[in-house]
Amino acid sequence: MIESKFLTTPSDLGIIAVGFSGGQGKAGVDTAPTALIEAGLLTQLSDDLGYTLHGDVSPTASTVYTANLPAHDPPVRGMKNPRAVSSVTRRIAEQAYAHAREGRLVLTLGGDHSIAIGTVAGSAKAVRERFGGGKDMAVIWVDAHADINTPETSGSGNVHGMPVSFLSGLAKGEGEVFGWLGEEERISLRKLVYIGLRDVDVGEKRILRENGVKAFSMFDIDRYGIGRVMEMALAHIGNDTPIHLSFDVDALDPMWAPSTGTPVRGGLTLREGDFICEYVHQTGSLVAVDLVEVNPSLAADNDLAAHETVRAGCSLIRDSLTYERRVVERVHKYHWPAVQLNLWMLVMLIASCLIIGVFASFIQIQQILLLPIPWYFPYYITVASLTVSFILLLLWLIFQRRLLPSIVMIGGFVLFVLWLVGLVVISIQLWGPSASVSSNCDLYVFGADPQPRGQSIQTLAWLAQRAICQSWQAVFAFGLLGGIFLLWIMVMAYQVFADDS
Ligand SMILES: NC(=[NH2+])NCCC[C@H](N)C(=O)O
Numbered sequence: 001m002i003e004s005k006f007l008t009t010p011s012d013l014g015i016i017a018v019g020f021s022g023g024q025g026k027a028g029v030d031t032a033p034t035a036l037i038e039a040g041l042l043t044q045l046s047d048d049l050g051y052t053l054h055g056d057v058s059p060t061a062s063t064v065y066t067a068n069l070p071a072h073d074p075p076v077r078g079m080k081n082p083r084a085v086s087s088v089t090r091r092i093a094e095q096a097y098a099h100a101r102e103g104r105l106v107l108t109l110g111g112d113h114s115i116a117i118g119t120v121a122g123s124a125k126a127v128r129e130r131f132g133g134g135k136d137m138a139v140i141w142v143d144a145h146a147d148i149n150t151p152e153t154s155g156s157g158n159v160h161g162m163p164v165s166f167l168s169g170l171a172k173g174e175g176e177v178f179g180w181l182g183e184e185e186r187i188s189l190r191k192l193v194y195i196g197l198r199d200v201d202v203g204e205k206r207i208l209r210e211n212g213v214k215a216f217s218m219f220d221i222d223r224y225g226i227g228r229v230m231e232m233a234l235a236h237i238g239n240d241t242p243i244h245l246s247f248d249v250d251a252l253d254p255m256w257a258p259s260t261g262t263p264v265r266g267g268l269t270l271r272e273g274d275f276i277c278e279y280v281h282q283t284g285s286l287v288a289v290d291l292v293e294v295n296p297s298l299a300a301d302n303d304l305a306a307h308e309t310v311r312a313g314c315s316l317i318r319d320s321l322t323y324e325r326r327v328v329e330r331v332h333k334y335h336w337p338a339v340q341l342n343l344w345m346l347v348m349l350i351a352s353c354l355i356i357g358v359f360a361s362f363i364q365i366q367q368i369l370l371l372p373i374p375w376y377f378p379y380y381i382t383v384a385s386l387t388v389s390f391i392l393l394l395l396w397l398i399f400q401r402r403l404l405p406s407i408v409m410i411g412g413f414v415l416f417v418l419w420l421v422g423l424v425v426i427s428i429q430l431w432g433p434s435a436s437v438s439s440n441c442d443l444y445v446f447g448a449d450p451q452p453r454g455q456s457i458q459t460l461a462w463l464a465q466r467a468i469c470q471s472w473q474a475v476f477a478f479g480l481l482g483g484i485f486l487l488w489i490m491v492m493a494y495q496v497f498a499d500d501s
Contacts, residue, residue, distance in 0.1 A: 005284045006131070006242040007103050013045060013321070014099025015055040016108040016119065019062035020088050022069070022081040023114025023160030026261045028297030032313075033062035033109040035296045035306070041109075041314045049321060055099060062109070065091050077151035082177040085159045089118035090180045096122025100287060101129065107317065110292030112160040112261065113147055116246045117178070120167050121185035123288040127242050128184050137287070138191040138237040139167075142276055143248035144264040146197055146204045146215070153203030160261075160293075161201075164192065170207065189213050191241065193233045195276060196221070196251035199264040218266055226272045230279040242287040245280050245320060247273075249294050249313055259298045259309035270312055277320035289320050334405060334496050336398075344489055345391050351478040351485075352384040352391075358471045359384075365468070376425045380475075383418045387482070390415060405497035409490055416486040423479045430476060441469035 004010035017033035037059045045051045056062060069084045076082040092108070092115055099106045100123045108119045120139060127137040141147070141164065148164040150171040151157075165171040166178055168189045173181050194215035200208070208215055214236045216229045224232070237243065250260040253267035268276075280286055294313045299306035359380045366373045390411050397403040430438045445465050452459040 003284050006287050009103050012104040013051045013053050014104040014106045016095050017056035017062035018065045018111040018115050020066050020111040022084040023112040024158040024261055028295040029112045032294040034059045035310050036109050039310045076177050078157045079151050079159055080157045085114050086177045092118025093122040097126050100126030106288040108290040113248050113292045114159040116290050117163045117166055119290050123244050124187050125185045136188045136191050138241045139187050139244045140193050141246050142195045142251045144199050144250045146200045148204050148207050196268050226275050243285045244288040246290040248292050257309045257312045258305040259295050260293045261295050273316055274319045277316050281320050336496055351482040352387040354478050355384040356381050358475050380422055405493040408493040412486050412489045419483050426476050437472050445469050
């Protein structure tokens, strides 16, 4: 079961079925709720998914919202049927509010998209009341169109192209035409996300740009894939925000949903539409769902088209409400700074190889001189070899795309400690109290007076001794460098880890 963050009774559904078509010019969208219910949508929700249904469950309930519409309804500011749309949406807002107030999920079957003025207003108001004024509801508007025309920018005068502008306060209503829409019913444009846009009017584009509205067009879906788009959409909304999903069936490609008033080719596949619904449901933040613009009478060549569209609608609703636990494997994606990491490996490899080489030759020298081999010679060789193995391990993990910061941090720490011990011992040998290497070198090698010249045994011996002294210096320099680099890799790993969360 998906745990719901904002509903008190998540298995209760408040149904609003609105047979209304006044937000646009084509008859037929008003028959959609009946068609959806007759296709078995509500029985599936109650019998298969286990919801308790409240509200408009009978196939005829959808007519009450449009009863007693004003007989005389001339345009206002270019809007067609303004009074009818205003009074119907007001009624819907009250219904949606009543269900949402109870902590139920609100499911609205439209109708054209103008009815979202009512559903969004009602749920926004309930969210404000239930969670305090500070909490704004987010709206995910899945649609081929932005529906954000103001009466002034609209070319058609159809209110189904304007709901977002009234809901966000871009367009102000007055008197009997949306005068009822108050401050507490508003939504913020910052919490609005569009998905599926591909037919946006010139005036709408300007509005979207000027208000910085988050919109994922079909271009974005092609570019990033629907999975990434949903991730970005929800990242924008944030995970502590109730979500109202308003799904216009024309977001789907006409191939999947041909029976709709304003079809636009090049849309979402049915599967992408389903994915959106599933994804939003999985957030546990869903408080309301609308399905609009299904118009069964617009079946151009055959009845199959209408049937398909209704079926697509049912599928969308089901997916946005399916109550099941999916095991979500959290996939981390760590972003390692490639250049730094490569530099680190290269420098550490050089330092380790140098140390191995120097101490291997020191051991040989001791053997030739028949001197005992001090414990720290093999110790250095071991630590440096471990470092080389660690680098090989990192390369292998990078190749497998499984370089976890924790592995790097633990490995880096262990090596750092070993490395530090080595560094301390070297320092003691170099500058320690008794017969230190450094003082011997300064005395007999670098400070030898006179320095031997010419091809003699003495010169060769002096050169051999100088090489040993220089090797000690190199070992110290690279030991110090390695220690610092090991500290650095731990910091780097921590940053990569912190970045991810
Ligand atoms: N919900 C819809 N199907 N809206 C279509 C809107 C089309 C156009 N932008 C208009 O303002 O008229």
